[in-house]
Amino acid sequence: MSEVYSILREPLIGGNKTYTDITNDVCSPLERKPTYAWWFAFTISFTMLMAGVIAVTYLLTTGIGTWGLNNTIGWAFDITNFVFWIGIGHAGTLISAILFLFRQKWRTSVNRSAEAMTIFAVICAGIFPIIHMGRPWLAFFVIPYPNERGPLWVNFRSPLVWDMFAISTYFTISFVFWFVGLIPDLATIRDRAQSNFKRKIFGLLSFGWNGSNRTWSHYEKIYLLLAGLATPLVVSVHTIVSWDFATSVIPGWHTTIFPPYFVAGAVFSGFAMVLTLMLIVRKVLRFEEYITLHHVESMCKIIIATGGIVSMAYGTEYFIALYSGNEYEKFTFLNRALGPYSWSYWIMVSCNVITPQLFWFKNIRRNVALVFLLSIVINIGMWFERFVIITTSLTRDYLPASWDSYSPTSIEIATLVGSFGLFLTLFLLFARFLPMIAIGEVKGVLSYGRNKNGEHQ
């Protein structure tokens, strides 16, 4: 049933595993009580989440004034966080969908977690457009629903409406894709379930999966279709998000390079986040043989590629600013590097341009501790990139009399912390209750690099 591969290739799954081994390795963490490590991590992330909940509740009851925004700078942490989280989600979709279409077998160890990460990132991201509104209880105004006021539709020219469509589509498709992919594994858990309750829940969730040939055949077809549907989202969603800025008139925002720049940046930061999470997961859950150094290396290579595009984009922006002769544009870029927020600019450049260049070196790529550290550095850099683009461009635009400065309030910082709290809480819950590795898919690549007897030369 499984394909035969050359034993010259490095196996994707290390350690001479059998199918049973795979099932046991992935399912047994779900069947025992959570470890102290999990409780510790969960306590911390839940506390962070609660900080965010309190901050957001205060915001919703008191007003947007509790943030550090003002008449000149209307968006800062809120939209920075939004773009940051959406960007992170793109890695998961790329791994799940695009790498599937490209038949990159190595994706099978990480795609489940990566796709879960995408969904949680999109949830975190989706909160921000709602809470950043002055009157979020009327957020449904953005949706074109039939009504008796005209009918009054939405402004289809507005990038924020496109955002609404894009994010909701993204979430829906990602969720469906992820869930459909989960079904065989949920069935496995159902079959192994000891308690009645667990069997009922997982039975419900697995939709009565019976593992027959026809069922598998349908599954593979729909998986391919969903992968096909999800693939354009990797490019389109962040393109649309970038248009939030590119369609405006503000110097620093008004540029056509944003779609490819943002998409590359999204994949760049997303892979960094995948690495951050996976490197912990593989250590704690002892998945080193599933998420091997080969996987780590491959992800680092993608980081070099996308990081390179991002660096190119930085350079292009500067060149065009100078070449255009537009005095507002020239000023904006000089101001970024030398003005009052130059510290954020240089953090961005050092984290995003210099750091990925280290991944050219094989021994750095294969050094787990270093890769972990650098992945965090990259995410810090990418957060600052959005901050630099969004906030610092607004601080000094056309009329010097409107120039002002921005600093976050405690509510904004707590909200950012809370979004990380939500992300990590959801991820930890995922780790606790759902299989982190796609059992079915990994079994399918078990024989990669091995002969019929499962040996590797």
Place this chain on the structure above:
Amino acid sequence: MSEYHHVKFEREQENIPHRGIDRRDFLKLSGFTFAGAFLAGCQAPSVDKAIPFLVKPEEVTPGLSSFYATTCGGCNASCGIITKNRDGRPIKIEGNPSHPISQGGLCAVGQAHILGLYDSQRLKNPVLFGKETSWEHVDTTLKTKLEEIKKGSGAVRFLSSTISSSAQRNVIAKFLSGFSDAKHIEYDALSVSAILDAHERTHGNRILPHYHFDQAEVIVALDADFLGTWISPVEFTKDYRKGKILNGNSSKFSFHVQVEANVSLTGSNADMRISLSPNAYKNFFHALASSIEGGNSSLPNVNELAAKLRSAKSKSLVVCGVNDIDLQVLTNSINHLLGNYGSTIDIEKPSKQYRGNDSELEHLFSEINDGKVSALFVYNCNPVYDIPNGNFLGKQMEKIPLSVSFSERNDETSGVTQCICPEHHSLESWNESEICAGVFSLSQPVLQPLGNTRSLTESLNSWMNVRQTAYETIRSEWQHSVFKRQNKENDFQKFWDTSVHDGFAEVEAGENIVQEFSKQSLQNISPSNIATDLALVLYPKISIRDGKHAHNPWLQELPDPITKIVWDNYVSISKKTAERFGIGENDVVEITAHISSVKRMVKLPAHIQQGMCDNVVAVALGYGRKGTERFTNIGPEWFEAEPTVKQGEFVGKNVAEFLQWANGNISYIVMQCSVAKTNEQYRLAATQEYHSLQMPKHLVSSDAERRPIIQETTFASYIKNNSAGSFPKHAYASMWGEEHPYNNHHWGMAIDLTKCTGCSACVIGCQSENNIPCVGKDEIARNREMTWIRIDRYFHEEENKFSVAFQPMMCHHCNNAPCETVCPVLATVHNEEGLNQQIYNRCVGTRYCSNNCPYKVRRFNWFDYEHGDEMHKLVLNPDVVVRERGVMEKCSFCIQRIQEAKIVAKRNGVVLHDGEIQPACQQSCPANAIVFGDMNDTHSELSQRMNDPRFYKALEEIGTRPAVGYMTLVRNSDEVRNV
């Protein structure tokens, strides 16, 4: 594989779990929790009680406004105003276009003083010995006391600010005649007593001249803020503008030189500004006088000025705003030399706006000190607060057996008098005044008095056992004197009705005896001041003036035109002087001076001011007023917010203790003080952070040192080429064709930067008309000011040259608006008449529109901005929605006024004429800088302005196609200063 089959078999025999969860639960679980949380808190407060009239009062139709002419009570200038009444009470004040003095203009204080009417701190009942009581009780008590005083020998003194109403003066005189030693003393907190005293010396009559700035081709002003706060700023602005007309070839442009230490509004509009320390003023005027007579002076600029003045004999005007008799005598002599008396300075028909006599006040002060005064009546002034040594006076008041104040509130003075008989607010009063000889202004009440207050006339009449109301008193006075001074109307009733309707009456000026200029007066001038190190200048701010309006949150939150700072006073200090003392912005400094041998100290935050004279510091008067502790609750209260005022503290600090008497006049200049830095810091809140069109030096790229936002040129260049100073025009190409066809009206606005003085009356006018809330100091510091129109102020300082430019900014109603394309919910759309509309109930508050606006004119409701005082709600304009938290707002071109005018025209079946619709900003502007109109009407004033070669649009190159444009700033200077 076999394992798997085995498992499969087992499964088939099991019961498939029943799906107990139905669709509803599923939806619940899917995450509608957020929506649920929001639904809970979304109810808007509903109207509690809306009760219609049972019997409709004749004059009151709900929804229709009535207009009444009266006189502004904001300051002594007595500009004519028209109040707009709804539901029986005034909600908006406008200038009276027919008024001979103010000619339709109104300053910021005039616009704002309506809020002083709806003030819960105003006393609602008379107060006797600290307790509220009835008028009967007050009258009986006071009459008894007055009888006692009549028997005694003590002096009775009536202290008031300038009263130019002859009716009132007569009543006071009559009242005082009942006592053996009684006197009426007038003083003004912002005294120009020296001008009157000087004219007594030079022309034999103690008068304040009527200045005619429109007749002057050359104006030299020494520390006189005549466009801002000095004597009659609205009238002076109107007249000043008449001297500067840019009409292509038939242009005329006066030359205005301002010599001053502090940067004033007038100085920032001057064609030439000379920065001079106050201890050099006398030398300067001496030199100027001798240079005009033909001498040669070594002082810079003097000979040039003298030459210009000489070439404009009897068409020049030299004014001095320093309350020093020697300087004023010098001023008179210079004007005499130039032949200005009789043309630009009118002493035969003098002004009666200010009559205060500082030396009489000084005498009264010593009388009180010696215990000679038995009764003191204090009307319309606050001596304990604003005269030299006022605190001491407060303590001395206990010595006076009877002290009565007519103040409307419990202030510094009325708080220590035994009795307070609160007067009506000026909008509740019958009053009249002779503003200048022959021009009478009438005040009528525009609503029933809100509290149990009583006018001064009626109080005095009551104590004289005369039954006459204020109305009857004034009417009879007019019948006997004013009516007789004219012969156009024979029927008094008609004359009276017309006068009340118009708000003013013009009659014969009457006799005024003046002598020829007396050269002897020059002999008494003391020698020039010795140069001292650090001088202190005390000045009134355009919003707070003498402190009378310190309880008005609109005025406290009005950014000072020069510094753009709100809610505080501070020490203005030049950069060099600051460096000398190691002082930075917001550092608290201590100013020390010896005033009449008493050491006075005050701690205030420092503000580095460009253009300020070195070795001079300046502090604004009018702050530290009792009662301003109420502002601790203004602005949203959330946990990171700092209150506008700390509990129990006042807004700013009172610096009246630095005033002193000098040669019988109150001196606002302290020649020697010292400044020391303390370790404290105090955050000053300003609405503007960056003050120049020049880019920071380290961020400048070639050809881009100055942003092309304000076009500027000199008068000489303008004459040669009417479009001098224009930026290159941009050809606008559109891919979309004409998106918005304007078949009917196309509204637009043109703002003439040459005319705009920066006085900020438009800001308050807009705030009053459009229900714009006050947000408090913390919000301003966070750059969240709410006013829809702001005045951007740019400095330029290079070597010794300093210049200022003002640019009012409101929504430009762009034809290709960047905000309209990005609003997701269509809360901002374009209407068929060119307006960019903001639809409040659709706005969800994403703020993308504000981000995308290149002019940054949009205002967001960051919180629910509550009124500090519930009574302020009475001033709200019912035609304009009050916005909720989370909603974006901005200038609407006063769409309520546009709609009202269109409806009225339609109802009457007439065509709408140009000038019928005036947005609040245009209507308040004393300088006629703002013109609103229909672009599609080729005869409208707007179209004429748009066709003027000086017309341009800001940021045109972005392609916004704004409906608001500006006109080049022309100055009568030698070179373009290019702020």
